[in-house]
Amino acid sequence: MSSSHRGINDNEPSCAFSPDNGVAAMAACYQRFDPAAYLQYNYTPPRADFERKDSIVPWKLACLHRAFTEGDVSGEVLVDIGSGPTLYQVLSACEVFNKVLLTDFLEVNRQELRRWLQDEGGCNMDWTPYLQHVCKLEGRRPSAWMEKAAKLRQAIADILPVDVHSPQPLAPDALPSGGADCLVSCFCLESVSPDLPAFTRALGHIGRLLRPSGHLLLIGALGESYYFGGPGVKIPVVPLNEGQVCDSLKESGFTLIRLEVYTLPQDMRVGVDDVTGVFFAKQRITLN
């Protein structure tokens, strides 16, 4: 199958796909990814409205909080795959894991994360309301957010390049020889893969980073065919349904523990993508 994916004005193709160049075309698309715009589109109200129970970001934070407090996910090393310029996905994890590795394909995103880590200003996002919200979920005063920020800075051991399309997504010496205890990955695999088989292969690649019986917490888009990674940067996405997510996980050696689905309310459909829902999947690796 051959198709082209066009930019916001529908004149300039963002990516041109053929059967052989899908992964390379995706990598080319990402060269124009704009972290500040992406954060603005997805991590401000209405998508991040902490006063609303049906806002997407509080839903994601609640899923992660629950997963990390059930008691079965534990160990020393957690890796977040395709962190992008965001930190929300490791706010609960840093209470359980002493060593958190953030990863992204793009230097601009790794730079954004380093700016927060170094705490010297210049960040495109203020994560304070996120830290406060997760403190509340943990039964702490919102004013404990500074302690939480300090804990997260201490836990982040490195910010590394990653490529989920490589059979070895991280540098060979990035992890302990036994593998990571847990992986988190949010909105990465479906937004960087040219098609469903590539998505499933990428799941298999990241699964190899886990120790036997290690956990994967996967959050992703349902029914999405594109999102904007910046003004005019239209990035194609593999449109997934719940059944496809479950089949791909099974094929890649994972045993599903829980799948939760969120349907986007009409007013969260703000024109930066065509996502209709979000899944949260908790699983452990059985074959690796």
Ligand SMILES: C[S@@+](CC[C@H](N)C(=O)[O-])C[C@H]1O[C@@H](n2cnc3c(N)ncnc32)[C@H](O)[C@@H]1O
């Ligand atoms: C939709 S963003 C998700 C960012 C963040 N995890 C979140 O929850 O908002 C997809 C991320 O995948 C990264 N990416 C692009 N190509 C990749 C690849 N081949 N391997 C791993 N990550 C990749 C992008 O740089 C981007 O940060």
